[in-house]
Amino acid sequence: MIYFTGDTHFGDPRVLRLDRRPFSNMVQHDDALIQNWNETVGSEDEVWHLGDFMSGRAGDCTELLARLNGRKHLIVGNNDPTTTTTSQGWESVQHYAELxxxxxxxxxCHYAFRTWNQMGKKSINLHGHSHGRLKPLPRQYDVGVDGQDLRPVTLELLLRRKLFVMNGGDMDA
Structure with a gap:
């Protein structure tokens, strides 16, 4: 299975205030995100993290990655320090990918696009960065944890949720 996520901001206390995440401290925050990740992702699954993984002051990135299930790929975000991008725990690190x-x-990409490659042929843009605050274009999804119940999501779930909203909350419509 392939999962997508972003904007975890492990060890970054700003998210408690700016994003109003429901935790009183970073230990609770980080423990909950790790638990949600591992409840969702199996050891053989693949995860594409679309940027802003952890604060440079949060500790050892390789140790944190070892605590998280799956084979992990990083799409670099604006808050990913060199200690994150050079960690040994990533299968790949890049600024942009097409799958x-x-x-x-x-x-x-970490950033939402106004237009993207093969947009006219129904390609889909997955991004982070906006913390669930950006109105998406058609076939564009913010996979950051703020808009995804603080856990990684599958493409199937994203598409199903969109269909649910388009049908006025009726999955059978």
Missing amino acids: RHEGHHLIL
């Missing part, structure tokens, strides 16, 4: 998955062409 074919479940019959869809996916465009992955």
